[in-house]
Amino acid sequence: MAMILDAFLRNFNSLVTKMMSDEVGMLLGIPGEIEKLGETVRDIQCVLSDAERKRNKNSAVERWLMQLKDVMYDADDLMDLCQIKAEDRRARYNHPSCSKFGCGINLLSCFHNPVFAHEVGKKIKELNSRLDKIAKKKSDLGLIELQHVVGQGQSNVNWRRSDISLKTDSSVILADIVGDKIEEDTELLVKWLTTEEMSVEENVKVFAVIGMAGIGKTTLAKMVFNETRIQEEFHLKIWACVSKDLKGVDLLKCIIREAGGRHDVAEERSELVPMLERLVRDKKFLLVLDDVWPESQNVWGELLRCAMIGGARGSRLLITTRDGNVARFMNATTTHYVEKLSDEDAWSLIIKQVAIDQIESEILNDVGLKLVKKCDGLPVATRYKSNRWSPSQEGQKRS
Incomplete structure (x- = not known):
C-alpha cells in the first residue's frame, strides 16, 4: 500500500507545486493554504516506508494508512476535475503544447471561473484539515523516516525508488456503476476478449478503451476485468496502472507480483524480464x-512484449488511454470509445452517491437534471458535484 500511496502523494504534490503562486492562492481565496498543503504532504511521504513496515503488526498504523488512502482518493478526484477543466480550456483556446499540468497558463486559466475556483479552494482547505490531522498522528504512532545505504555512504529514502503511478486497482465500486450503457459496453468488450480468432498470428492481441479524462475508462475496464467469463477464460489476470513518469523496473515488479511471482528478489531489468517470461509461459493471460x-506508450513494444509473447494463444492486452494515437502506436487491433453519461444516468449516479430514496429522487428530479447538465456527462465531475450537493437543503428551498 505504501507504494500506491506514495504515487498518490507525489502526483498530488506535483499539482500543488505548480499551484504555489500568490495569484493562484488569491484566485482560490485561500492564501497560504496551498503552501501548507505541500508541506503536509511531504511530511507524510517521509514516513510511508516505516508505516508499511509496521502495518501488519500494528492495527493503529493500518487504520492510519486507510485514512490516508481515503483522503488521497478525494484528492485524486480533485486532480481529475482540474485536469478536465484545463483540457477543456486548452481545446477551446487551442493550446496544443499544454499537456497535463505541463503549462502554467493552462492550469491557471481554469481558476478564473469564480464558481469553480471557490469549489477548488474549499476542497483544498478540507484536504488540508484532514491531512493535517493524519500528519499529527504519525508521531503518536512512532513513525519515522527510514533510510538505507546506497553505494558508498549515500542514503536515500527507500520508497522514493518508485516512480510508477499505481493509483488504480481492479476493484469495482458499485456506487460508480449506473445505466444500461456500461453494461452493454462491458458485454461487448468481454465478447471481444474471449472470442478466439484463428487468423491472428501472435498469441497476444491488443485492445484499447479510449476516452477523455474522467469519462469512465477505468471503471469500464474494472467491470470487464471482474466479469465471471473473464475470470474463467484466463489463467492469469493482471492489472497495472501506468503513468507518464514510468520506470520500467517498477512496472515489471508490479506485473510479476500480480502474476503471483516474487517481485522483491531482483532489482535489474535483465533479471526481471526472464522472471516474468517464466510466469506467463504457456498460460492464457489478460493484462490490463x-x-x-504517450510518454509511456513504448511500455509494450520495448519492455513487456518480449517477456509476455510466450503466453498461450488467446492471451489479451487491454489498455485504457485518452489518446487514440497511443492505441495505434501499441498496435491495438480493436478499439472502443467511451461515451459520456446521459443526463438520466448521471442523475442516477448522483442518487447512488448521496443515497436518496425513490420518493426523494422523484421530488428532486428537475433540480437533479439541471445539476447534471453542468457535469457534461463526465462521471468524475458528477461524483464531485454529488459530494457537494445536499438534497435536504434543496427540500428546504422548495418548502
Whole structure:
C-alpha cells in the first residue's frame, strides 16, 4: 500500500507545486493554504516506508494508512476535475503544447471561473484539515523516516525508488456503476476478449478503451476485468496502472507480483524480464494497462512484449488511454470509445452517491437534471458535484 500511496502523494504534490503562486492562492481565496498543503504532504511521504513496515503488526498504523488512502482518493478526484477543466480550456483556446499540468497558463486559466475556483479552494482547505490531522498522528504512532545505504555512504529514502503511478486497482465500486450503457459496453468488450480468432498470428492481441479524462475508462475496464467469463477464460489476470513518469523496473515488479511471482528478489531489468517470461509461459493471460500516456506508450513494444509473447494463444492486452494515437502506436487491433453519461444516468449516479430514496429522487428530479447538465456527462465531475450537493437543503428551498 505504501507504494500506491506514495504515487498518490507525489502526483498530488506535483499539482500543488505548480499551484504555489500568490495569484493562484488569491484566485482560490485561500492564501497560504496551498503552501501548507505541500508541506503536509511531504511530511507524510517521509514516513510511508516505516508505516508499511509496521502495518501488519500494528492495527493503529493500518487504520492510519486507510485514512490516508481515503483522503488521497478525494484528492485524486480533485486532480481529475482540474485536469478536465484545463483540457477543456486548452481545446477551446487551442493550446496544443499544454499537456497535463505541463503549462502554467493552462492550469491557471481554469481558476478564473469564480464558481469553480471557490469549489477548488474549499476542497483544498478540507484536504488540508484532514491531512493535517493524519500528519499529527504519525508521531503518536512512532513513525519515522527510514533510510538505507546506497553505494558508498549515500542514503536515500527507500520508497522514493518508485516512480510508477499505481493509483488504480481492479476493484469495482458499485456506487460508480449506473445505466444500461456500461453494461452493454462491458458485454461487448468481454465478447471481444474471449472470442478466439484463428487468423491472428501472435498469441497476444491488443485492445484499447479510449476516452477523455474522467469519462469512465477505468471503471469500464474494472467491470470487464471482474466479469465471471473473464475470470474463467484466463489463467492469469493482471492489472497495472501506468503513468507518464514510468520506470520500467517498477512496472515489471508490479506485473510479476500480480502474476503471483516474487517481485522483491531482483532489482535489474535483465533479471526481471526472464522472471516474468517464466510466469506467463504457456498460460492464457489478460493484462490490463490502465491510463497509458504517450510518454509511456513504448511500455509494450520495448519492455513487456518480449517477456509476455510466450503466453498461450488467446492471451489479451487491454489498455485504457485518452489518446487514440497511443492505441495505434501499441498496435491495438480493436478499439472502443467511451461515451459520456446521459443526463438520466448521471442523475442516477448522483442518487447512488448521496443515497436518496425513490420518493426523494422523484421530488428532486428537475433540480437533479439541471445539476447534471453542468457535469457534461463526465462521471468524475458528477461524483464531485454529488459530494457537494445536499438534497435536504434543496427540500428546504422548495418548502
